[in-house]
Amino acid sequence: NMHGQPHIYHMKRDGSEIKKVTDYPAISYNNQGLGFSWSPNGEGFIYSSYDKLYRINRNGTGLWQVATAPEGMNFRQVDWNGYINKVIVQATTQNIYESEFYIMDPNGNNSQLFLEDWPGRTDSPSFSIDGETVLFSWDESGFNSVDGRMLDSRIYTIARDHLDTTDLSVGKDAGTNDMLPRFSPDGAWIIFVNQNNTGMGPKNVWVMDYEGGRRRLIIEDAETPFWGETNN
16 A cells, blocks of 8 residues: 555565556455455466456566456455466445355456355355365354444355355354455365454454364464465
8 A cells, every 4th residue: 555555566575576566456345455366377466456357467567357347346355266267256336245256267258146145244255276165254144334344254165066055163252253264275274364243353363174173373463364385
């Protein structure tokens, strides 16, 4: 947010060589720089900017408009799976509780509605390694307020054929929300954020196994985790 709007930057792991990638801001309804994903080969990004979904090379060249959101909606969070070469993206209205998930090719072709609007707030869709399962969060309380508050956000998996939906937040403390889930690179674990449902307490990063067991806190006062592959 260096210039008044969220943009995508990258840098080396030691914090050096910071480079601004985007010309169009990474912003949309209910999204302040949250809606982007690395390409599977690490050579670029896909990201949401208002009602547009863009691809761009990591050096800022090759901007490509992938898709336009349905009328009255903006794109928000997005994930790109290289194994099946598909993108899943969330679209939302100004009302954060009105949300849909779409699956499409990385060039925007073959776009299909995957998850229609559910009562309550749905967020953070991402693929499993093989692309056959979608991970997301849903406030099953169905709560709705002007500030976007959630009362019981839980992490779910749903098969791409819609035949199997599983609640993974069975060990979650009452009065808290599980949010922003992502699979580990080996698919055995899920990293996510948990916070008191008042929205006022600290956000902490947790992990659990792919069945929802062995929950444990790993980082206090942190959010928006991503578990990338590394040799270190």
